[in-house]
Amino acid sequence: MNSDSIMKALYACVHAAEFPAQALLRLRPDMQGEPVAVLEGRAPQEFVCAMNRHALRRGMALGMTRLDAEAMSGLRLLARSIESEAAARAVLLECIARFSPRIEEASHGKSCAFVLDITGTERLFGPPAQLAERMRGALAAAGFRVSIVVSANYDAARMKAAATRGTTVIAEGEESSALAKLSIASLGLAEEQRETFALWGIRTLGELAALPDVELITRLGQQARGWRERACGVQSHMFQPIEPEFSLKEFCEFEEPVEQMDSLLFIGARMIDCLVARATDRALALALITAKMKLEGGRVHQCLLRPAVPSTDRKFLLKLLQLEIAAHPPPAAVVSFELAAEAGKSGTVQLGLFAPQTPEPSRLDVTLARLKAIVGEDRVGSPVLEDTHRAASFRMEGFAVGSKALVDNVDGPRMALRRVRPPAPVRVVPRASKPAAFRYGDTGFVVTAAYGPWRTSGCWWSAGEWDVEEWDVMAARSDGSSVACLLVCDHARNEWRLEAFYD
Amino acid sequence: MSSATALRHQIEHALESRFPAALSPAPRTIRNVATTGIEEADRLLEGGLPVGAISEIAGPDSSGRTSLALAFVAQRTAEERVCAWVDANDAFDPESAAASGVNLGRLLWVRCQDLSAAQQAGASEKSVAKKSVSGEAKPSTRPWTRLDQALRATDLLLQAGGFASIVLDLGDTAPEHGNRIPLATWFRFRQAADRTRCSLVVLGKAPYAQSSAALALECAPLRAEAAGGTVLRGFTYEVRRGRQRFSPFAQGARKPPASTWSATSSWEAEKRA
Numbered sequence A: 001m002n003s004d005s006i007m008k009a010l011y012a013c014v015h016a017a018e019f020p021a022q023a024l025l026r027l028r029p030d031m032q033g034e035p036v037a038v039l040e041g042r043a044p045q046e047f048v049c050a051m052n053r054h055a056l057r058r059g060m061a062l063g064m065t066r067l068d069a070e071a072m073s074g075l076r077l078l079a080r081s082i083e084s085e086a087a088a089r090a091v092l093l094e095c096i097a098r099f100s101p102r103i104e105e106a107s108h109g110k111s112c113a114f115v116l117d118i119t120g121t122e123r124l125f126g127p128p129a130q131l132a133e134r135m136r137g138a139l140a141a142a143g144f145r146v147s148i149v150v151s152a153n154y155d156a157a158r159m160k161a162a163a164t165r166g167t168t169v170i171a172e173g174e175e176s177s178a179l180a181k182l183s184i185a186s187l188g189l190a191e192e193q194r195e196t197f198a199l200w201g202i203r204t205l206g207e208l209a210a211l212p213d214v215e216l217i218t219r220l221g222q223q224a225r226g227w228r229e230r231a232c233g234v235q236s237h238m239f240q241p242i243e244p245e246f247s248l249k250e251f252c253e254f255e256e257p258v259e260q261m262d263s264l265l266f267i268g269a270r271m272i273d274c275l276v277a278r279a280t281d282r283a284l285a286l287a288l289i290t291a292k293m294k295l296e297g298g299r300v301h302q303c304l305l306r307p308a309v310p311s312t313d314r315k316f317l318l319k320l321l322q323l324e325i326a327a328h329p330p331p332a333a334v335v336s337f338e339l340a341a342e343a344g345k346s347g348t349v350q351l352g353l354f355a356p357q358t359p360e361p362s363r364l365d366v367t368l369a370r371l372k373a374i375v376g377e378d379r380v381g382s383p384v385l386e387d388t389h390r391a392a393s394f395r396m397e398g399f400a401v402g403s404k405a406l407v408d409n410v411d412g413p414r415m416a417l418r419r420v421r422p423p424a425p426v427r428v429v430p431r432a433s434k435p436a437a438f439r440y441g442d443t444g445f446v447v448t449a450a451y452g453p454w455r456t457s458g459c460w461w462s463a464g465e466w467d468v469e470e471w472d473v474m475a476a477r478s479d480g481s482s483v484a485c486l487l488v489c490d491h492a493r494n495e496w497r498l499e500a501f502y503d
Numbered sequence B: 001m002s003s004a005t006a007l008r009h010q011i012e013h014a015l016e017s018r019f020p021a022a023l024s025p026a027p028r029t030i031r032n033v034a035t036t037g038i039e040e041a042d043r044l045l046e047g048g049l050p051v052g053a054i055s056e057i058a059g060p061d062s063s064g065r066t067s068l069a070l071a072f073v074a075q076r077t078a079e080e081r082v083c084a085w086v087d088a089n090d091a092f093d094p095e096s097a098a099a100s101g102v103n104l105g106r107l108l109w110v111r112c113q114d115l116s117a118a119q120q121a122g123a124s125e126k127s128v129a130k131k132s133v134s135g136e137a138k139p140s141t142r143p144w145t146r147l148d149q150a151l152r153a154t155d156l157l158l159q160a161g162g163f164a165s166i167v168l169d170l171g172d173t174a175p176e177h178g179n180r181i182p183l184a185t186w187f188r189f190r191q192a193a194d195r196t197r198c199s200l201v202v203l204g205k206a207p208y209a210q211s212s213a214a215l216a217l218e219c220a221p222l223r224a225e226a227a228g229g230t231v232l233r234g235f236t237y238e239v240r241r242g243r244q245r246f247s248p249f250a251q252g253a254r255k256p257p258a259s260t261w262s263a264t265s266s267w268e269a270e271k272r273a
Helices: A019-025 A052-057 A065-069 A082-096 A128-141 A154-163 A177-180 A191-200 A205-209 A213-222 A225-231 A261-281 A316-325 A361-375 B004-017 B038-043 B066-077 B094-099 B117-123 B126-135 B143-160 B185-197 B266-272
Strands: A013-018 A035-038 A047-051 A074-077 A101-103 A112-117 A147-151 A166-169 A249-260 A285-295 A300-305 A335-345 A380-387 A395-396 A417-429 A432-439 A443-458 A466-476 A481-492 A495-502 B054-058 B083-087 B107-111 B167-170 B198-205 B213-227 B231-245 B258-264
Touching: A013 A082, A013 A128, A013 A154, A019 A082, A019 A225, A035 A052, A035 B054, A035 B066, A047 A147, A065 A074, A074 A249, A082 A112, A082 A128, A082 A261, A082 A466, A112 A147, A112 A154, A128 A147, A128 A166, A147 A154, A154 A177, A177 A205, A177 A225, A213 A225, A249 A261, A249 B038, A261 A316, A261 A335, A285 A316, A285 B231, A300 A316, A316 A361, A361 A380, A361 B107, A361 B143, A380 B094, A395 B126, A417 A481, A432 A495, A443 A481, A481 B038, A481 B213, B038 B258, B054 B066, B054 B185, B066 B083, B066 B094, B066 B167, B066 B213, B083 B143, B094 B231, B107 B143, B143 B167, B143 B185, B185 B198, B185 B213
Parallel strands: A035 A074, A147 A166, B054 B198, B054 B213, B083 B107, B083 B167, B167 B198
Antiparallel strands: A013 A112, A013 A147, A035 A047, A101 A112, A249 A335, A285 A300, A285 A335, A380 A395, A380 B107, A417 A432, A417 A495, A432 A443, A443 A466, A466 A481, A481 A495, B213 B231, B231 B258
């Protein structure tokens, strides 16, 4: 085999420092320009565990107590959210998985880091520097500020990424010089060993690499060989890739309970953007979105969005979310907000020149949601007749353009009824066992012709029993105008009702 | 060129600055029409109801308005088009629609309701049962809520587009309320219907859209047909053309033309078959 054809290993380390702060600020662009510190621990012993660069410039330091932090003016303090961090980690992983499927986690402390095996990706993404820039851009779009280092050595990439900003490419063979200025703390040594090196005056990796190999091992044991190899950037590493699970989920915890819908939608819009971007990367669309809101007092409020066809239209999905939350507002202030989506294949519609015009599915969804907001949830849809002999039995189903129903062949116009809902009780004057006159509201009617009775009954075994006698009645008002209507004598309730008018 | 033509050109030229084409007839707009499914009505309307315009079907109770509208919607859904029924008084009967041949799967039914009454009903179901038993259930005393809902729903559907026909059912709305719908609303509906090629059919006790309607029909009951004195077989209705813009033919007669048609019961149709 030709030696040129053997691919040389290449690694890219993505390092997100101050991850607790990044996870909280990712979906809050309004706070990204302010100094923010994240507190951990139980009150009153809370301490600063992470901060953004604005807070760092103000003199904020890790481990400061809440009291010290509150003494600094203009600083915003947030509580650490493990759920937000888990959601942010999943998003970060999802983003970098676009560049390589082989990923190993290298997170340490309060940072989140992943090392990608990018061997052989040059043809896809260009030279390593270009790949690093593209990856950084993709992560910035998802709300992360990361440093990326590309190197042929795993540990060199990992340690350098933790200590630098921006993107760096370490040329092969120059690992030792690239790592020379890094603190010896990058090796993750125990306290005792750090003290030993401090006594020797060894503070950087370059100084450690310059020590003679044999003498170092003689004094500190075999583990010193590994430290020195790492400091030189020559230690080999067995890559152990993880398999990220694909799930479309975004989570945000508020520092104060949110009551206004606009604030929720502000966060929701950002979440939908992220979900759509992640789904689009896999050529998928959002099919079913669940908005879960944790309320004050521990209750959970949930809304479901079901677009007619899976969609990646941000504006449309946000409008659906807005209408759904407006239709089902949370009963209390919201403490945390989670959006989870099921992925579906993007809808494809075959249009035809001669096909009849139908409503556009996404626009129809919004229209239906608006109609439901106007008239009520269960009062918009397609009627479906129930399989029963009981009159006026139907149920409402969601309206969809493609739905099919059985249709009878009709050769001419039919008599139609206009229902009175709910049926109006009327006072009927019978004559010769037929209705002769009745009163509906303030109007009196004289029956000129009565056809019937049609007797029906059923469900005698249940509470929904009916036993009625129907009469088709031609009736005249006092002003001479006439109507045709359907009167029903309910034997079960012993009353007469006006059910409908013929029209 | 004949002397009459030359004279006409001369007059038009003289008046051109004030009245352009003063003596030339305005170009006639011929609209597409869609069949109503009732032969007699189609003959009267020279093809059917106009597409992309407002048609009004007005008449008292039991005058065949709903049967005519259902027959029209049945024809539109049979062409695999999508229709909507905006029901201001929740009077639509799905069984009648199915019997008329309407494909219910292609019909969007919007049932307006008195929201304050509905909330009360939701709050105490017992009290509703009590009301219906005690005979207090009457047509809503607050028609504006329902009317407002119906107009807003119609507006939304017209703006959304894609509906071949929308029926705005104001059949049980009192004329004094219907007449108070602003003309601007009808004008907006007319523009939207024209843009989306939708036939907007307005059912009512009286015509409300006035000049915005391309067609106005007046319905009236004629007689009922019974068999053996115990079974109602059908009705005969009269339909009268009150107003028709864009008619392909000149309307010379002073009295609007009328036609009669019959609606039969389902069992009667089965018997005939």
